[in-house]
Amino acid sequence: MFESKVLENEEIAFIGRLDASQVEKASLILQELSTSRTINFKDLDYISSAGLGILLSNQKRLNSLGFGLKLVNLNKHIRDIFTFTGFDRIFTIE
């Protein structure tokens, strides 16, 4: 399952599994954003290409407005996926 919440520091925490059956939940959160924002992946266990897709489409939308997403605390597996796909150059990652 997937859920999200806004942290005290205004980061948005993604929690659980961002797979094809859950991606709509994340999409609803991301499409509301209209400025730069940090997404905290500390408790995100898994992501598939469906999850990458909604992150990319929202990054494109925000870039066109002069903003972007920053992703923090990626686990090793998710970080590898961002590296393999070149998404580590499309997003700010810490």
Added chain:
Amino acid sequence: MEKKFNRQISSLDNIFLFINDCFATQRIDKSLTFLAQFVIEELFTNMVKYNHTTSKEIGINIENRSNTLIISISDYDVDPFDPRDVNEVNVSQSAEERTVGGLGIYLIKKMVDEIDYEYINRCSKITVLKQMENQYV
């Protein structure tokens, strides 16, 4: 262990439970759990999205053979689709140029040691192999 699943995206929850069961009962290296989940989700969802000629269930088999993880996914009564023929993705493109098309198969090729494909009697069967580096703990 083999199990068949309804060809709908909402089957993923049950598929992930099945993967966990297989890893426990067959003493498969847990560090490969993410890989197994990713490979199976990408191939399963591709079959659900693109094979519209059938309503038959999709078979998933997971086994530990001599310390090699072997995952097979079988789709019945469909046209052939060999993932080895999918074009490479240009990962150096800018955000504006990028799409996610082909990313799943691209990543599977990066993650696993070998991909095999067979198409017999309208059954499309994709098999991936990954050597385990760690013993089951």
